[in-house]
Amino acid sequence: MPRPASMASEQSPLLPSKDLASSREDGNTTADKSRRRSRLREAGLFVWALVATGAVIVLAVWAQHGQQTAGHGSRSAKRNLVFMVSDGMGPASLSLTRSYRQFVDGLPEDDTLVLDRHFWGSSRTRSSNSLVTDSAAGATAFACGKKSYNGAISVLPDHEPCGSVLEAAKRAGYMTGLVVTTDITDATPACFASHVLGRQMQDDIALQEIGAGVLGRSVDLMLGGGRCHFLPNTTAGSCRMDDVDVAALAQDEYGWSYADGRAGFDALKGGERVKLPMLGLFAPNDVPFELDRRDMNDVYPSLSEMAQTALRALEKATAGSDKGFFLMIEGSRIDHAGHINDPAAQVHEVLEYDKAFKAVVDFIGQSKTETVLVATSDHETGGLATALQEPGHLPVYNWYPRVLANASASCERLAAALQDYVAHRPSSLSDGDLKAWINHELVVSGLGIPDATDEELALLVKDPEASINTFAAIISLRAHIGWSTHGHSAVDVNIYSSGGPETDMIRGNVENTDVGKFLSHYLDVDVDKITEELKEKMGKTNLEAVEAESTALAWGGEYHIAEERMRF
Secondary structure, eight states: OOOOHHHHHHHTTTSOOHHHHHHHHHHHHHHHHHHHHHHHHHHHHHHHHHHHHHHHHHHHHHHHHHHHHHSSTTOOSSEEEEEEEETBOOHHHHHHHHHHHHHHHTOOTTOOOTGGGGEEEEEEOOOSSOSSOOHHHHHHHHHHSSOOOTTOBSBOTTSOBOOOHHHHHHHTTOEEEEEEEEETTSHHHHHHHOOBSOTTOHHHHHHHHHTOSTTOOOOSEEEEEOGGGGSOTTSTTOOOSSOOOHHHHHHHHHOOEEEOSHHHHHTTGGGTTOOSSEEEEOSSSSOOOHHHHGGGTTTOOOHHHHHHHHHHHHHHHTTTSSOOEEEEEEETTHHHHHHTTOHHHHHHHHHHHHHHHHHHHHHHHHOSSEEEEEEEOSOEESOOBSOOOOTTSOOOSOOOHHHHHTOOSOHHHHHHHHHHHHHTOOTTOOHHHHHHHIIIIIIIIIIOOSOOOHHHHHHHHHOGGGHHHHHHHHHHHHHTOBOSOSSEEOOOEEEEEOOOTTGGGGOEEEEHHHHHHHHHHHHTOOHHHHHHHHHHHTHHHHHHTTHHHHHHTTTTSOOOTTTTTTOO
């Protein structure tokens, strides 16, 4: 029976019609599609996040690898480091030399030295046992990055050895070199390639430098003076205590090439014909003061010549290597001029050091390898002041470069000439005749002083052995140059640099150990690892075996200038 229309009408809100069902099916399909799109979007975002995270990780690993490969940051993996030491040069030495140069060369008052244009900061110099350091403790701070006592050669206050930046650089694959104008066994070069309790142990230092130590050979090139420490005491010109022929040992056992005179140096052709390892000993002891050496250029090479030769030799040797070189260059005899209070010798030593500094700067300018130059002093010597108040006089606000310009010889050379003359003095020569000879041949001709007093000349006649100090006092007085000591002072010393990666670490006022730490940091070498190896192989006991000899000479106590030949 057909339903009434009213009944059908009443059921329509409750029972879905065909159209309504179809509509719902379409809605469900749309919702499903939306959910699928949402899931796909979420999956896509998840995948993108995974890819992005992976990319970030890959980039981070790559960046870290790049940093490790380059050593630090964006620096080149191959790099050179030149470290220069102006032994004994304080700030007053720069002022003295700058004004002298302006006077002699007729330069304007704003003309400066090359060093002035690379001023970087200053260094505090005290050692572990004194506010006034010596060169050994100063060089230990540079080589090891640690403080030690006066007289220590890369040995710490507990008598344990400390590894040097040069030794660590050699172990890491760098080529290494030392260039000095004093003995190559003197305190500064010794600290980079040897370990002894006292700096006077130069016989042992010579052996370690050529490779006869527990680490083997760490140096590839050594140029300087000090030949007497490499010759047996059976040979004329030796200053060794034993009969070991270190020069022969170096060649026969450790493969060194050897040169021992100006002709030998010239044969190196500016570094083009250097066969490493190279040992060049161009003076029996120290290379003469530059003031004197310039008249003996056919006998001795200059600091700047040796520096340029070393740079070229090491550049050639590392041309095919992924490592560069570490080179230490010392203007050694600035210190000696300060010890004898000789201002004329001082200005010429600083000028030659400035010339060597410029040679390194020029090398950096043309080198394809990243190279950084850092230069500083271990201490100041002499307590130099560019003014002098004479006893009984008011201060004079001036000093006189002209006096220094008139000098043609150092006080060291003049004293040696006087002592030689007196040693061969004819018995008939009176003190009056000797006084006249001294005045004419040495004071007027050498110092350029025409008005020496009778008292000054009489003192030279009376005590020729002390004449080096008398000559220095004569010229210093007339130049109005003051000195407070024949030893070292505690004044802060200047730091210079070519600039470059991370050299801001040593900007401003820093400790001398901070300079040493920068050297190993820049080269990215492990000095501590070398220290541990030295302790294991060398041991405190071996070092203590020579302690009695070391301390007997009282390093860090009174210095006997004449006996130790000014080698502080």
